[in-house]
Amino acid sequence: MADLPPPVQGPTAKEKKYDRQLRLWGANGQIALENAHILLLNSGPGVVGIETLKNLVLPGIGNFTIQDSSIVSDADLGVNFFLEEEHLGGYRAELACNLLKELNPDVDGHFITEPIETWLLNPDALRPYTLILATAPLRPEILARLSDHASAASVPLFHIHSVGFYSHFSVHLPPAYPIVDTHPDLETTQDLRLLQPWPELVHFAQEKTANIDSMAPEDHGHIPYIALLVHFLEEWKKSHAGKVPENYKEKTEFRTMVSKAARTNNPEGGEENFDEAVAAVLKSLNPPQPSSAVKEVFKTKECLLVREDSPSFWVIANAIGLFYTKYNVLPVPGSVPDMKARSADYIQLQNVYKSKARKDLAEVVESVRFLERNANRTTVIDEKDIEAFCKNAAHIKLVRGRPFLVVLPSEKIKWGDRAKTIAQSLTFPDSLIPLYIAFLAWDKFTATHEKDGLGGAPHVPGTSDPDTDATKLTGIAFTIADDLVKEAGASIDKDEYAAIKTQIGEFANELVRAGGAELHNIGALTGGMVSQEVIKVITEQYVPVDNTCVFDGIRSKSMVINV
Amino acid sequence: MDNKVEDSTQEDVKGIAGPEVVSRARWKYLDNFLTRPGPFTDPEAFDPGEAAIAGLERNKILVIGAGGLGCEILKNLALSGFKDIHVIDMDTIDVSNLNRQFLFRAADVGSYKAEVAAKFVEKRVKGVKITPYCGKIQDKDEDYYMQFGMIVCGLDSIEARRWINATLVGMVDETNPDSMKPLIDGGTEGFKGQARVVLPSMTSCIECQLDMHAPRAAVPLCTLATIPRQPQHCIEWAHIIAWEEHRKDDTLDTDDPEHITWLYQRALSRAKEFNIEGVTYSMTQGVVKNIIPAIASTNAIVAASCCNEAFKIATNTNPFLGYPEKDNYMMYTGDDSVYTYTFEHQKKDDCPVCGSGNIARPLTINPNTTLQDFIDGLAERPEAQLKNPAIRTGEKSLWMQLASLQEQLRPNLDKKMTELVEEGEELTITDKSFPTQFKYKVVFSK
């Protein structure tokens, strides 16, 4: 026991409580959550917003605030889990806030019961919040005001519908929303540079495959497959004018060549390391070209023109862009998959990759420092951030956030540069664009109908006269569809268009059937989806929806639409 | 809390089933669907109004699991208008549950999940009755399961899923339509999950879909013993080899911090010896306990999807997943934008649980493997996943689980499969974890 390390510090109480999520977004993601203050503008039955908050309070967001001026009614008790019988007649915002706070003592909750119309008159009302959730029905001028704020303050804004069996949400992200830590699936995306090995890797392969034919069986069966592939690629090049296998046919031939080199005169009838080499041929022998989306990032104006106040993402992106221009490859990420190999050989191979990655990183760091000096930047970017960027350079993502559609009572919807694509995908089988159109119509209906002309609560379709409302809503939806097709200049086959209109009509009818009701299940499901998106947006990890998602709870299908 | 007020409310709501009609003001939203037909409702199946409401309230429903999914499921069913809910879970509450199992508080740590969850939802949603059972699903027999209209599963164990699936398929009596209990099952991992509906004997069952949830391949013992390369290899070595060697007489308790610390330190020094980096306490815990990352959001999505289907099945307010020859499976992926894939998983003729006859599934075996290798591999083969198999051919037993009988069969373990069975021969495999016989037809590779 003498050689055991000293006693360990076990996990802290917080690490224990959050263990299952820290394994996903790590300490950095958790800190980002704890610094967030989320505002929920709640309206309608109000379930989807509260369920979203539940899923954010549990993992420990810092603060939340609920704005809601409604009073708890009997109907709330049948659909909202965070209200109790004795709350009847009280403020929904206050009581739900209290019950949500019980879920996690680390979270601070606040509430506002002032009606949104007057509360928003204060120009600073929205200032404290880092992310805003707004649930329908909301008056269009309020939604427009929120959208302006989201643009001006670069605050992510979500607009959410949960109506009966259907739901929708749209997110308005800042115009440049870059993500480094996208969590790609490493098994399918590892970049091993086998087609462009650097001298140290070639040397490693030569060392491990020297005298490969006369090697003892034990040794032969433990050559790391990466060394095998580099070795056989050299062999291949000898008989192919110095070229590596380029197309599918050549790769298959190459694979056969590797496969034939395995020894089969052993009890197992084969060698695992050769099996691994064979399996890796098709997925690993690709030129290490970055995707066009990544190359696009290097060409954006934010990347090309680094300023004193550019976010560090652009400074690093510029430096990596320089690296790419110079070498025509990205920095080596530096990780190696596990493979059949002896411990020492594998560690040696790992070090070959790690030291190349360090070398590439050093070059990028140097460029970053140069850019920092040039742009007179006062803060120095942490080398850890540059390293993380280099490691995941092939998988970075840039989302171009933009305002979602706000339906105004007396204006046509303007689809702009998205009109064509959306009109085209109207006709795709299983397209849920007809459902999205029905939701837009629902907003239009709500914007043009008021409850008893009181000027307060909007009147949603289907509350009292479903038949009349269904006819109206369907009519509005048809007009939206016609306008879309017109704006796109699309020509859709007559029968096909009739079928699409039938679908729109069905979706509209089902929305009217709800009469503005939320079903708890759909509110909970949509709250789960939205909270996943909120977590992705706050932690700047994984890839968020860009920018609209609709869910059909009858067929259990969803669709993401870039509006 | 004023108990009297609570009691009188309870009585009022219970009155719904009796002649006294109480206000349904609370169910205003739900009633829009229970009393109005929609464009997709089947007029033959959906009778809006009183009948639909009564049908829902009569439906006795069983929830298996009161963890991350189970908490959500209980809440969702109570707010979907179900009145008589039962819940089974054998576990007690751990502090690491609190980041998502929202019916539990720090003060509940150590109590039974089923009990705490049932009490909480009953208190919050007036008029619902939730009956907990703190134990295993295997404790209960067919008579017990027969009382329910439907079963919703939120489990993290594939074994328990297979057991309840086989039990429900076995209960189907073609002359009695009530014996077919729809099974709705959810599962999650990180930002991903799935929800599926099985109509036992009619549609693809959990066993038909077994190969969609292949277990992670175990690291070969010789790698752990002689050529570790990854931090996980060092941890598995400490877990499987070092513990046996040094602390044989202590039963390893993965919840005991002292035990985890011991394993961590062993793994760390082994890693040092081989120049392997990256062993941490948290990784040790993850490997040893086989921890799957879990968050509230994903549980919410999958549980609500399951309950949405349960509600549609119970009420016919809209078409549901699992209708024969329609979609029965939804996959949800939330880590890269949002992607759902909803499809019909086809029933398999050679399914050992719901297959048409007793068709043997082909099982490819490397002719060089020994019976021991074959048994070890069975746990990992996606189409089998059997950990404690007893194996026989038409004529003889090759291996049994009963210790007294193993002695006699032990010499078989080192024999090659080619010495024990012939190409095309049928193997019958049983495993005490399942009430099913698995029949395979031997196919030797190459």
Ligand SMILES: [Zn+2]
């Ligand atoms: Zn089956």
